[in-house]
Amino acid sequence: MDHFHWLHRGTAEIFPNQNNSNNSEENLVNLLKNSDRPLRVKLGIDPTGSDIHLGHSIPFRKLRAFQDAGHTAVVIIGDFTAQIGDPTGKSEVRKQLNSKQVEKNVESYLEQLSSVLDFSTPGRLEIRYNSEWFNKLDFHKVQELLSTMTVSQMLAKEGFSERYKKENPIFLHEFLYPLMQGYDSVVVNADVELGGTDQKFNIAVGRDLQRHFGQKPQFGLLLPILTGTDGTQKMSKSLGNYIGLKEDALSMYSKIEKIPDTLVQNYFELLTNLDLNELPKDSRELQKLLATEITSHYHGEEKALSAKKTAENLVKNRNSLLTDTITEFNLSNVVFPAKLFYILSASKLCVSSGEGRRQIQGGSVRLEGEKILDVNLVFDNPEQLDNKVLQVGKTKFTRLVSR
Numbered sequence: 001m002d003h004f005h006w007l008h009r010g011t012a013e014i015f016p017n018q019n020n021s022n023n024s025e026e027n028l029v030n031l032l033k034n035s036d037r038p039l040r041v042k043l044g045i046d047p048t049g050s051d052i053h054l055g056h057s058i059p060f061r062k063l064r065a066f067q068d069a070g071h072t073a074v075v076i077i078g079d080f081t082a083q084i085g086d087p088t089g090k091s092e093v094r095k096q097l098n099s100k101q102v103e104k105n106v107e108s109y110l111e112q113l114s115s116v117l118d119f120s121t122p123g124r125l126e127i128r129y130n131s132e133w134f135n136k137l138d139f140h141k142v143q144e145l146l147s148t149m150t151v152s153q154m155l156a157k158e159g160f161s162e163r164y165k166k167e168n169p170i171f172l173h174e175f176l177y178p179l180m181q182g183y184d185s186v187v188v189n190a191d192v193e194l195g196g197t198d199q200k201f202n203i204a205v206g207r208d209l210q211r212h213f214g215q216k217p218q219f220g221l222l223l224p225i226l227t228g229t230d231g232t233q234k235m236s237k238s239l240g241n242y243i244g245l246k247e248d249a250l251s252m253y254s255k256i257e258k259i260p261d262t263l264v265q266n267y268f269e270l271l272t273n274l275d276l277n278e279l280p281k282d283s284r285e286l287q288k289l290l291a292t293e294i295t296s297h298y299h300g301e302e303k304a305l306s307a308k309k310t311a312e313n314l315v316k317n318r319n320s321l322l323t324d325t326i327t328e329f330n331l332s333n334v335v336f337p338a339k340l341f342y343i344l345s346a347s348k349l350c351v352s353s354g355e356g357r358r359q360i361q362g363g364s365v366r367l368e369g370e371k372i373l374d375v376n377l378v379f380d381n382p383e384q385l386d387n388k389v390l391q392v393g394k395t396k397f398t399r400l401v402s403r
Contacts, residue, residue, distance in 0.1 A: 006068075006069065007029070007032070007065070010058070010062070010223060010269050010270045011062070012223055012224045013220075013221075014219060014220070015203075015204070015220040027219075028192070031191070032069070035191075038070055038071045038072045038123065039066070039072070039191040039192055040072050040074050040188060040189060040191045040192075041063060041071050041073055041190070041191065041192045041193075041194065042075075042184070042185060042190035042192065042193045042218070043059055043060065043063050043073070043074070043076070043193070043194045043195070044076035044078055044081075044130075044181060044184055044193075044195075045075065045076070045077060045078060045109060046081055047078070047082050047102055047106045047108075047109050048082050049105060049237065050105050050109075051108070051112075051237065051245070051246055052109060052113070052244070052246075053237065053242040053243055053245065054235060054242070054243045055226035055228070055234065055235035055236075057116055057245065058224070058226060058271070059194045059195060060116045060117060061116060061271070062194055062221070062223055064118060066192070067117065067124045071124075072124060072125070073125050074126045074128065074188050074190060075113075075126070075127050075128070076129075076184045076188065077106055077109070077127060077129045077130070078130050078181075078184075079102050079103070079106060079129045079130065080131040081134075081177060081180050082105070083098070083099070083102060084174070084177050084180070112246060115245065115297070115298050126188070128187075128188060130180070130184050130187075133187050134180065142176075145179045146179065148179070148208060149175075149178075149179065149205070149208075151175075154175050156201075157178070158201070160174075177202075178205040181202045181205065182202065182203075182205035182206035182207075182208065182209040182210075183206075184206070185206035185207075185209065185218055186209050186210055186213050186215060190206070190210075190218045191218055191219065192219045192220075193206055193219070193220055193221070194221050194222075194223065195220070195221075195222060195223070196223055196224070197224060199222065200222055203218070203222075204220065206218060207220065223270075224266075224270065226266075226267075226270060227266070228241025228242060229241045229243065229255055230383075230384055231259070231262060231263055238378075239380060240378060240379055241384070243255045243256060248299075249298075249299040249303040249304060250307040250311065250371070251371060252291075252294070252295045252298065252299070253292070253304065253307035253311055254291075254307075254311050254314075254368070254370045255370060256287075256290055256294055256295065257288060257290075257291040257311060258287075258368060259287070259290075261283055261287075264283075264286055267290055267294075271290075272290070272294065274289075274293060288308065291304075291307075292305065295307055295308075311369065314369045315369065327399070328398065328399045328400075329343075329346070329347040329348075329398045329399070329400055329401070330401055331343075331400055331401065331402045332382070332402070334382070336379065336380060336381050337378050337379065337380045337381075339376060339377065339378050340356070340360065340365070340374075340377045340378075340379065341353050341354075341356030341360060341375065342356070343379075343385075343390070343400075344359065344365065344390070344392065347390065347400070349391075349392045349398055350392060357375050359393075360373065360374070360375050360377075361373075361375055364392055364393050365391065365392055366391040367389070367390055369389075369391075382402035385400045385402065386400065386401060387399065387400070388400050
């Protein structure tokens with residue numbers, strides 16, 4: 001395996017620098033080999049929420065690999081741009097956040113990132129807030145930024161293009177977002193920028209702006225979008241198919257252990273450092289190893305092994321309780337999207353939606369053995385719940401079916 005295997009692992013695309021004579025991966029490898037200084041590797045995050053999930057962790061894991069190879073991670077906290085919101089992939093204008101919401105989210109993000117990035121080695125991490133430069137930007141500079149792109153170039157961006165075709169409003173401030181993200185690269189003089197595959201347009205704008213301001217354009221290194229626990233859609237809190245970094249060890253272990261078989265290899269590649277050629281062949285052992293490895297990273301080996309043992313006991317206990325007489329509840333009787341507390345009421349596990357909320361708040365509700373604590377948990381479609389066991393307390397069970 002080559003010395004830069006960490007660079008290639010789980011990478012969707014590396015797109016070129018100003019020299020197109022060789023392929024872009026070779027160019028980046030040459031830069032890594034021959035640079036007489038640590039590279040400045042940028043990753044921007046807009047703290048539009050308070051939680052980071054495993055899907056978000058993928059570019060941060062790659063950033064950590066650059067750190068471990070001796071380079072400088074430059075994390076841009078988009079405390080200014082978060083108040084606009086990245087329009088990428090959005091069919092409507094994003095709600096703008098106020099500064100207090102952003103400040104609270106930043107605090108939560110940094111706490112969670114401490115389990116992924118190296119915060120302690122001198123010279124390995126810079127954390128910058130883009131309000132530092134955008135609060136000082138005068139209108140002449142804004143005009144200069146706007147002059148580097150045309151409206152037709154902006155409308156080539158997939159999300160804008162779709163909205164324009166559907167005659168959904170596109171507001172002028174949204175055009176500023178890619179330019180602002182690109183200007184971040186100019187300010188920090190980035191050599192490489194990391195992002196999901198949906199960020200290619202924004203990263204390319206950064207390259208163009210670096211050229212405009214006389215800098216060497218950065219490399220773009222794109223990483224896959226993680227599929228969620230439902231096995232079909234990208235991991236997203238709004239879809240309920242996510243695994244949060246802040247979740248307790250048992251919840252994290254249980255969710256990972258139950259992901260569809262089709263996702264296991266992908267999760268190993270993107271979320272662990274284990275050798276993919278030395279994994280067990282047995283599918284159950286493979287899933288247990290995956291769950292233990294990821295949970296260990298965020299909670300420590302002792303808690304991960306404890307979660308594994310507890311999960312196995314829960315399965316044994318549940319199997320002893322779930323006889324052939326367990327009731328089924330057909331989700332065709334529910335209008336989706338539906339909140340879980342309503343499903344608890346409709347399935348007669350609770351006498352009312354109010355009781356359903358109280359049972360969730362009290363920690364008495366489990367779905368497939370996993371404790372549910374989000375009172376407002378919403379499911380978009382019945383397929384997300386098909387053939388799963390919903391439980392209240394120790395004696396009330398029903399199997400949810402979507403047929």
